[in-house]
Amino acid sequence: MHLPKLATTVATLTAFTLAVAKIIVGFMSGSVAVIASALDSVLDMVVSIFNNIAVRVSESKPDEKFNYGKGKVEALAALFEGTIIILSGLFIIYEAVRKAIEKETITHLDDSIYVMIFSIVLTGLLVGFLYYVVKKTNHLVIKSDLLHYKTDLITNISVLISLLIVKFTGFVYIDYILSILIGVYIIREASEIVNEGFEILLDVALDFKTVEAIKDIIKKEPLVLDYHCLRTRRAGNRNFVDVHLVLTPDMKLKLAHTIIENVEEKIRKLDPNKVWVINIHADPYDDSFINKLQEECE
Incomplete structure (x- = not known):
C-alpha cells in the first residue's frame, strides 16, 4: 500500500480503538477529561477517514x-481537519466549565487511569x-494528522496526570482546569x-x-545570463515552478533547450x-522591466 494511504488507514484504526475504550470508561467514570479525550478520538477517526479519501483524490x-491534478x-x-479540531477544543472547554459549575464527581478512577x-x-x-x-x-x-495526534x-498525558492527582489528593478541580488548558492548546495548534x-x-x-536553492541552481548554470519572474507554488505532491531565463540572443535552439533541461x-x-511541474521561458534579453509595467510575468 502507498505510504500516505497506509498512514491514514493505520490512524483510522487506532482512533477507532481508542474512541471505543475511552467512551466506555469515560461515561462510567464521569471524568470530563476522559470524555473530552473520547470525543477527540471519535473526531480523529472521522478526520482520518476523510484524510484517507483526500490522499487518494489529491x-x-x-x-x-x-489539467493540474487535484x-x-x-x-x-x-x-x-483544523476546523474539526477547533470545534472539539471549544466543546472541551464548555464541558469543563459546565461540570465545574455543577460540581460533578469522578468515579472508576482506576479504570480511567488504565485506559x-x-x-x-x-x-x-x-x-x-x-x-x-x-x-x-x-x-x-x-x-x-501528525500534528493532530501529537496534540x-x-x-x-495531561488527562492521566489529572486523574492521578484526583486519585491521590481528591482535588477534583484539577480535572476541569487541565481540560480547559487542553482545549486552549488544541485550538491554538489547529489554527496552524x-x-x-x-x-x-x-x-x-x-x-x-527551496526557493533559494532554485535561485542558486539558475545562477550557477553556464550560459544563463540572468533570470526573472520566478514564481513557485505547490498543490498536493506537485511543486510548480515558472521562471524566465535570459540567454544569448543568437544562441541556437538546441543549445537553449539543453540548458533548460539541465536546470529542470x-x-x-x-x-x-x-512531482515537479516546471515551465521555463527563454528570453533573448531581460524583459523584466516590461513585465513590471504590465504587472505580470508572461
Missing part, C-alpha cells in the same frame, strides 16, 4: 478536466509512525493547520530554503519524492 493523475484537495482536508495509559502507548506508536511518513513524503495531510498525545491550508489554496510560494533536472533533484 494524488490522482491530471486529466482533461483537471492536489489542492490536500489543503481542503487540512481546513476541514489513558493504554491510549498514551498506542498514540505514541502512531505518532512515531506518522513522523516517519512525513519525513519520507512531506505530505500535508499526513503532516496535519492527542499531550492531551492524554487551518492557516497552512489557506496558504496553499492561495498559492503560497514554496518554502524559503537539477531542480527536480531538490526533492525526488515530489
